[in-house]
Amino acid sequence: MLQKIAIVGGTHGNEMSGIQLVSNWIRHGIPSVYCDMDIDCLFANTDAMDANVRFLEEDLNRQFTPQKLAAAPSCLEARIAHELNAKLGPKGASDYDLVIDIHNTTSSMGATLIILEADEFHVQLARYVKKHMPEANILVEDEKPPQEHPYLCTLGKRGLMIEVGAQPQGLLRADVYSLTEKMAEVILAFVQLYNQQSVPALPPCDAFRFIENISYPLDQQGQRLAMIHPQLQDSDFDALNENMPVFQNFDGSVEQWQGDTVYPHFVNEAAYHKLHVAFATANKTQL
Ligand SMILES: [Zn+2]
Structure with a gap:
């Protein structure tokens, strides 16, 4: 009650x-x-x-x-x-x-x-x-x-x-x-x-279970090297599979996701910008 x-x-x-x-x-x-x-x-x-x-x-x-x-x-x-x-x-x-x-x-x-x-x-x-x-x-x-x-x-x-x-x-x-x-x-x-x-x-219903926060790549002076890749931007809770683009580096190259499929969320959240948090990952699960 x-x-x-x-x-x-x-x-x-x-x-x-x-x-x-x-x-x-x-x-x-x-x-x-x-x-x-x-x-x-x-x-x-x-x-x-x-x-x-x-x-x-x-x-x-x-x-x-x-x-x-x-x-x-x-x-x-x-x-x-x-x-x-x-x-x-x-x-x-x-x-x-x-x-x-x-x-x-x-x-x-x-x-x-x-x-x-x-x-x-x-x-x-x-x-x-x-x-x-x-x-x-x-x-x-x-x-x-x-x-x-x-x-x-x-x-x-x-x-x-x-x-x-x-x-x-x-x-x-x-x-x-x-x-x-x-x-x-x-x-x-x-x-x-x-x-x-x-x-x-x-x-039972689909759900997502938080794994970890992913940080932006930084150089040794702590300067940002990349931004969220346009393909990841606004793709919260879509599957991010191995080799899909994650970061667009300022040198023109692209960083790809390595590892198991995850479900990004809080992608490019403004409040986490200063903390260098790019997005959070989750697994897909059932409740
Ligand atoms: Zn809030």
Whole structure:
């Protein structure tokens, strides 16, 4: 039984689809069909929202490891993380049964549901989302225990992220907003059924399981040697097979993928540009 739910926007202050959806649900109420649930809608980083930036000092969505929450806060976002831990947590002992954190990406990931574990609840949720939103992608990030992730959504007993793109930072696209709203409502519809113990039997669904981040090639001075190859750009969740182009080097040559077939995502995500992360890889799996 999931009684207490939090829906969060503005964890990144320039991701407007989640901010707008949460704003609309705060102003007008959540859709009445979900009114039997105890749902709190809130903004995470209002300082960053006011400035229309991802964060002011450090990425808020990397502040929620047990270690960071135990240490004295050293920046604005760490202080906000401590406040949110008091409000939505404490992490590991929260009253909130589910925290849904809404993001968007500059990558062409469509509507993606990110889950941090593949237990019975999340497998059923993934299948339900896929059935009611076949265009959605399911991304499993269970390379470590859920509580070790630095994400805001790990404050709750369970945590999910909605990640929709492509949408530039700092503005709102109607198509991205609609997908975000639809995925949020499908998740709430699932929770309602789960609470009523009436989730229908659903067939296994395709999903992607995170493997690793791939960095841009750099020279010895740390200067970028390449950009994403046009064939990989906007090809999130398409198969990347051996010898397919990955990077277009500035010297005119092309770097090809070596190794097993993977499924790139977060391809050329703006927020990862400074970190030299070119894309993330995943396996295809079934849940
Ligand atoms: Zn985000």
